[in-house]
Amino acid sequence: MNRIPADGYVLDDQLASSGLGRDDLSSGWLAALLSIRGNPLLRLWIQLDRRRALSRSRWLASPGLLAGTALCSILLCVILVRQLLALFAARQSGFVHPAPAAAAFWTAANGIIWLAVIFLGIRFIARLFHVIRDSVALLETGNGEQRLRLDDSLLITELSSAHVISAQIAHNLRRLLPVTIPLAFLLGLQQQLLPFSLLLDNTPGLLQSMQNLLWVPLLAILSSTLGIVLLSGIMIGAGLLRGTATLQSWAAVGVVCLQFILLGMQLASTDFFDFGSQVNQGWAVALLAILPILLMIPPVLLAGYSHLFRRILAGGFLLWIGFALTLLYGFCLLTDFNIWLARPYVAETGLQIGRQSLQLFSASPLTGLLYQRMLLDALHLDNGLTVSEQAWRHTYAFSLPLGYLLLQLLCAVGALHFARVMLDKRRLGQHE
Amino acid sequence: MNRTHSAIVNEAGTRRQAEQETPRWRRLDRGLDLLLLGLPMLLAICVMLTAMASPVPQASSDDEFSAWLLNEALQAQHRVNWQGVLHPVQSAGWLNSSDWSQARTSDAYMRGSILLDLEMQAAVQAALAEHPEDPRLVWLAASCIPDDYDSAEPAHARVAYLEEQDRLGRLDRNGLELLALSIYYISPRQISDQQQYWRQQNYAWFNPLGNWQDSGLEQERFERIQSLLQRADAMPVQSASQLTTRFTQLVNNTEYEAAAALLAEHAELPAETGTVDQLAMLGIRDTEQLDELSRASLQFMGIGNITQLVRLRPQTYSELTTELLEQGRTDILQEFHVFNWKLGGANFPQNNLMSCQQMLDAIPPTVLHDPANADFRRAQLDCTALSRNAFLNQPGFSQNILEMAYDSMEFKLSGQRLGLYGPNPLWQNYYISQNSRTQQLAALGPSGIEDLQELQELDWTSLILSGHEAEFLQPEPAAEQ
Numbered sequence: 001m002n003r004i005p006a007d008g009y010v011l012d013d014q015l016a017s018s019g020l021g022r023d024d025l026s027s028g029w030l031a032a033l034l035s036i037r038g039n040p041l042l043r044l045w046i047q048l049d050r051r052r053a054l055s056r057s058r059w060l061a062s063p064g065l066l067a068g069t070a071l072c073s074i075l076l077c078v079i080l081v082r083q084l085l086a087l088f089a090a091r092q093s094g095f096v097h098p099a100p101a102a103a104a105f106w107t108a109a110n111g112i113i114w115l116a117v118i119f120l121g122i123r124f125i126a127r128l129f130h131v132i133r134d135s136v137a138l139l140e141t142g143n144g145e146q147r148l149r150l151d152d153s154l155l156i157t158e159l160s161s162a163h164v165i166s167a168q169i170a171h172n173l174r175r176l177l178p179v180t181i182p183l184a185f186l187l188g189l190q191q192q193l194l195p196f197s198l199l200l201d202n203t204p205g206l207l208q209s210m211q212n213l214l215w216v217p218l219l220a221i222l223s224s225t226l227g228i229v230l231l232s233g234i235m236i237g238a239g240l241l242r243g244t245a246t247l248q249s250w251a252a253v254g255v256v257c258l259q260f261i262l263l264g265m266q267l268a269s270t271d272f273f274d275f276g277s278q279v280n281q282g283w284a285v286a287l288l289a290i291l292p293i294l295l296m297i298p299p300v301l302l303a304g305y306s307h308l309f310r311r312i313l314a315g316g317f318l319l320w321i322g323f324a325l326t327l328l329y330g331f332c333l334l335t336d337f338n339i340w341l342a343r344p345y346v347a348e349t350g351l352q353i354g355r356q357s358l359q360l361f362s363a364s365p366l367t368g369l370l371y372q373r374m375l376l377d378a379l380h381l382d383n384g385l386t387v388s389e390q391a392w393r394h395t396y397a398f399s400l401p402l403g404y405l406l407l408q409l410l411c412a413v414g415a416l417h418f419a420r421v422m423l424d425k426r427r428l429g430q431h432e
Numbered sequence: 433m434n435r436t437h438s439a440i441v442n443e444a445g446t447r448r449q450a451e452q453e454t455p456r457w458r459r460l461d462r463g464l465d466l467l468l469l470g471l472p473m474l475l476a477i478c479v480m481l482t483a484m485a486s487p488v489p490q491a492s493s494d495d496e497f498s499a500w501l502l503n504e505a506l507q508a509q510h511r512v513n514w515q516g517v518l519h520p521v522q523s524a525g526w527l528n529s530s531d532w533s534q535a536r537t538s539d540a541y542m543r544g545s546i547l548l549d550l551e552m553q554a555a556v557q558a559a560l561a562e563h564p565e566d567p568r569l570v571w572l573a574a575s576c577i578p579d580d581y582d583s584a585e586p587a588h589a590r591v592a593y594l595e596e597q598d599r600l601g602r603l604d605r606n607g608l609e610l611l612a613l614s615i616y617y618i619s620p621r622q623i624s625d626q627q628q629y630w631r632q633q634n635y636a637w638f639n640p641l642g643n644w645q646d647s648g649l650e651q652e653r654f655e656r657i658q659s660l661l662q663r664a665d666a667m668p669v670q671s672a673s674q675l676t677t678r679f680t681q682l683v684n685n686t687e688y689e690a691a692a693a694l695l696a697e698h699a700e701l702p703a704e705t706g707t708v709d710q711l712a713m714l715g716i717r718d719t720e721q722l723d724e725l726s727r728a729s730l731q732f733m734g735i736g737n738i739t740q741l742v743r744l745r746p747q748t749y750s751e752l753t754t755e756l757l758e759q760g761r762t763d764i765l766q767e768f769h770v771f772n773w774k775l776g777g778a779n780f781p782q783n784n785l786m787s788c789q790q791m792l793d794a795i796p797p798t799v800l801h802d803p804a805n806a807d808f809r810r811a812q813l814d815c816t817a818l819s820r821n822a823f824l825n826q827p828g829f830s831q832n833i834l835e836m837a838y839d840s841m842e843f844k845l846s847g848q849r850l851g852l853y854g855p856n857p858l859w860q861n862y863y864i865s866q867n868s869r870t871q872q873l874a875a876l877g878p879s880g881i882e883d884l885q886e887l888q889e890l891d892w893t894s895l896i897l898s899g900h901e902a903e904f905l906q907p908e909p910a911a912e913q
Contacts, residue, residue, distance in 0.1 A: 057457040059464045066464070073468040080475035087482045095489035097723030098506065102513035105483040108476035115472055 029416070032162040041159065041167035046174070068122045069115075076111045083107055113186060120183045127179060129253065131172045135232045136239030136248045138168055139426065161423035165416065169232045173225065180224050184217040219405075226408045233415025234300050237422035241314040248316075297411045304421035493718045497568060500559065501711070502721060508551035509726045548729045552576065567604035568714050570597050574610055575710075575734035579617075587614040605667040606713055609677040612660040613742065615653055665694075672701045672774040673712040677742045679771065683752060684744070692767040704776025707869045710734070712777060720870070731778050743775070749787045753794035757897065765791065766892040773888045780869045781876075781884060785819045788887060796900065804896040811890050814883045821876055 036042065059066045083104045090096040159167075238248045299317055303309040488510045491502035553576040560569045574597070577590045594611040597603055603611065661678060669675060675698060682691035706712035708719045708730045719727055749768075756765050772787050792800075792812040800809050876884060 058461050059468075060457075060460070069468050073472050076472045077475060080472065080479050083479045084475065084482060087479065087486065091482075091486065096483075096486035097489055097726065098510035098513045099723050099725035101483045101486040105480050108479040108483075112473060112476045115469070119469070 029162050029166070032160070032166040035163075036166055036170050039163060039167045039170070041164060042170050045167070045171045049175075062123070062126055065119070065122045065126060069119050072115050072118045076115055080108060080111065117183065117186050120179050120186065124176070124179045124183060127175050131175060131228075131232070132235055132249055132253060135168055135172060135235035138164070138236050138239060161420045161427070165233070165236055165419050165423060168236060169229055169416075172228055172232050176228055177221075177225070181217075181221055184220040184224065223405060223408060226405070226412050230408065230412040230415045233412065233417075233419040234296070237300070237304070237415070237419040238313050240422045240426050241310060247314075250316075297414055300418050301414050304418045489721075491718065491721045493716075495716070495718075497566075497714075498716045498718050501572075501714075501716060502718060504552065504555040505548075505722060505726055505730055508548050508555065509723070509729065511551060512547040548726075549576065549733055552730075552733055565600075565602055567602055567607055570602045571604070571606045571610060571714070572734070574607065577734075587617040590614045605664045605669065605674055608660050608664040608667070609674075612657045612664070613677065615657055615660075669698050669701065670715040671712060672698075672704050672771070673706075673709065673777075675701075675771070676775065680742045680744050683748065683768075686752075686755070688752060688756060688761070688764050692764040695767045695771045699770075701774065703774040704780075706776055707778050707780075709777035709779075727778065743783070744787070746786045746790045749790040750794045753791045757795065757799075760897060762892045762895050762897070765895075769890065769892050776869070778869055780872070782819070782872055785815055785887075789815045789819060795895070799895070799897060799900045802896060802900065807890065808895060811887050814887055818876060818880055818883060818887070821880055 032039075087096060087101070087104055090100075235248060241248075299309055299312060303313045489506050491499060491506055493499040493502060553573075556569060556572045556576055560566070560573050563569055574590050574594050577593060579587055579590070591611065591614045594603065594607060594614065597607065598611060661681065665678065675694065678694060679691050682688075682694065704712050704717070706717040706719050708716070708722075708727050710730055710733055711719055719730075722730070749772075752768070753765060756762070769788070769791065772784055772791075775784060777783070789812075792808060792815055795805075795808060795812075799805060800812065873881065
């Protein structure tokens with residue numbers, strides 16, 4: 001490997017400083033995971049990110065973020081100024097009526113939460129796009145400016161497949177989690193506020209059960225982390241197929257958009273809140289939530305071993321699945337069109353909770369069910385149920401999120417295996 | 433490999449480059465941070481602090497009872513609005529635990545209304561302890577007794593309370609009529625789907641007072657009701673609203689002449705100006721001091737909007753007009769017309785327009801299009817236009833998509849409460865069925881108000897029926913033979 005000027009990094013230096021020997025490099029996932037902090041690829045990508053961040057404005061580098069945040073911020077400012085002026089005018093006239101005063105308070109509180117959610121949401125989508133683009137084009141990217149270029153010789157001589165993949169995934173997590181974590185807490189807060197605002201008011205539950213405020217976001221963060229691993233694994237493996245990087249990127253964006261839009265639609269089910277009495281409906285919601293994963297994972301795993309499935313994947317399988325699911329969910333939605341006409345607030349509830357699916361492949365609907373379990377507990381609405389009914393409610397509410405997380409974990413492991421197999425084949429030139 | 437290394441970072445070079453460019457970008461970033469995130473945050477904190485520091489309003493009235501009631505309502509409204517963090521034990525029973533699906537249709541409005549009921553109930557009880565013989569407090573206390581919808585006789589507790597008060601001689605006209613109405617409700621009857629819905633919502637049934645004679649009441653109960661109403665007739669009347677129960681009962685029994693005589697007896701009563709039907713029964717007319725939500729909540733306080741409950745259905749106006757025209761009794765129609773416009777309340781003038789429209793629409797076309805009856809034709813057109821305008825000319829029905837988007841966002845951010853700029857018409861429609869009296873009148877505009885006054889002054893005795901008898905008069909049985 002050539003030496004480069006003294007004030008720069010070279011990959012050999014990075015390897016030496018990382019303490020990774022040849023033996024370490026040839027070992028598996030565990031070694032890659034344990035040595036992730038010293039992974040030279042990861043450290044180089046971090047340096048590149050820092051360099052990019054220092055060289056340009058945060059806001060101007062993301063015109064979408066600037067435009068979206070500015071629009072919401074201006075609207076919110078107009079609303080708040082009007083509220084403030086009206087409050088002052090009312091006070092000058094002697095007093096403010098109780099209901100509008102309380103409404104102004106909650107308008108301000110909700111407004112700030114919404115602005116933060118929109119700001120973080122746009123940042124998340126922008127970062128997600130970069131993550132997908134980089135993962136798909138792990139070996140193809142780089143016009144010399146954006147990213148370190150990895151060519152085949154480097155792969156053959158230096159890092160193991162597990163190290164390269166784990167570096168990419170760690171880099172993806174590093175970019176997405178700082179946005180996902182606050183977003184999960186904000187959306188968890190919103191998710192808690194809305195059912196209460198429908199039922200009681202805006203605030204009960206928030207102060208009564210802090211565990212609610214923690215459980216749902218923590219589940220969402222765990223699920224999102226697994227989702228990022230899952231998506232990265234699929235994208236790295238599928239992107240190694242020659243000439244299909246753009247197609248795979250669009251496919252991934254399509255699937256993520258589906259997660260975002262369709263989970264909301266699923267949760268708009270008329271009987272969403274009735275999971276206790278409408279158990280079958282609850283199972284249907286859960287099935288719809290995991291359908292994308294069930295449909296995607298088998299062909300992805302088979303593509304690691306079968307040329308036929310690799311061709312299918314290269315032909316935009318994920319994209320076609322995305323279209324098919326759109327039609328399927330669209331059909332499901334239209335058949336229950338009454339929801340949108342007669343009960344708009346139900347749809348709104350669904351979308352409110354569905355916003356949590358901004359997080360990749362998250363267990364949103366199931367954490368939502370768990371939340372409903374807690375809501376029922378908080379409202380003491382179990383009175384009158386038999387012991388078996390109460391036991392079933394608990395089992396149903398807690399086992400589904402757990403089962404979904406396990407399934408997601410298995411899928412993530414499968415996706416990692418697929419990525420490694422494809423990268424190994426790429427080293428040997430057998431990937432096409 | 434050169435291509436590979438071309439992308440490797442020169443850290444020191446990067447730092448130097450960054451140091452040169454940092455100040456400009458940093459200033460811009462910080463400025464945008466403050467403008468886009470800091471400014472809304474600052475404004476929000478200002479709004480929240482100002483709202484929290486707002487004093488509770490004080491209502492004033494010449495009438496001591498009115499002042500007490502309105503101030504209690506405002507204080508209760510204040511407590512209801514700001515106590516949101518806690519889930520009061522008293523309200524635990526209002527949700528039907530066996531029907532969770534209905535619970536999601538509840539919202540802050542409904543909860544606020546129920547909590548206000550509880551607060552007002554406590555206030556009335558406290559006042560009653562001091563003034564146990566005040567018939568208005570007795571009536572309020574009775575109306576605050578909730579109906580037990582799980583019972584076959586939902587109003588039995590109220591009946592028992594009112595009977596006890598009757599024995600002590602503490603019932604006025606309102607109290608006697610409420611007792612008669614409650615006894616009427618005791619009777620077992622078929623529950624319609626709509627009633628079932630309201631029953632699940634723990635609201636009063638919205639069925640108008642029916643025909644008591646044909647209602648299948650037992651003889652004993654029917655006579656008891658009649659005797660109570662006759663006693664009520666002998667009592668003085670303070671407001672036009674107090675005539676609604678008796679008027680409705682008489683008209684539903686097609687005793688039109690008796691109804692007209694009742695109205696003629698109290699012809700001197702002025703038109704109602706109160707905006708809460710419930711309080712108009714007590715003669716309280718200072719309700720404009722209350723905010724929209726307080727007014728709407730009081731409208732549904734206790735057993736619900738009693739004047740809506742006992743007011744005639746609009747189609748009954750159509751039926752009675754047809755029948756009275758057949759008899760040529762335009763004098764009775766004039767009495768009913770005048771009384772209709774005396775009824776005020778939250779749904780004025782929408783309800784009044786609806787009833788008037790039914791009467792005018794019941795006039796046969798040939799009579800209506802007679803040039804001699806041009807006033808009635810014009811009144812019918814005005815009535816149609818005013819009904820439409822009173823409903824449509826509301827802020828929330830703007831055709832401007834930007835305004836709609838703005839209103840929608842403001843409403844969503846308010847957490848489904850009423851906003852500062854008047855209630856959202858879409859949700860007020862959901863809550864109190866109609867836009868408020870003030871808003872409806874404002875929506876009509878100056879020319880609309882003039883038209884409304886002309887409509888109110890319409891004289892039914894000037895309706896020319898001669899020459900059109902064949903169009904609507906029932907043929908004599910003898911002629912058929």
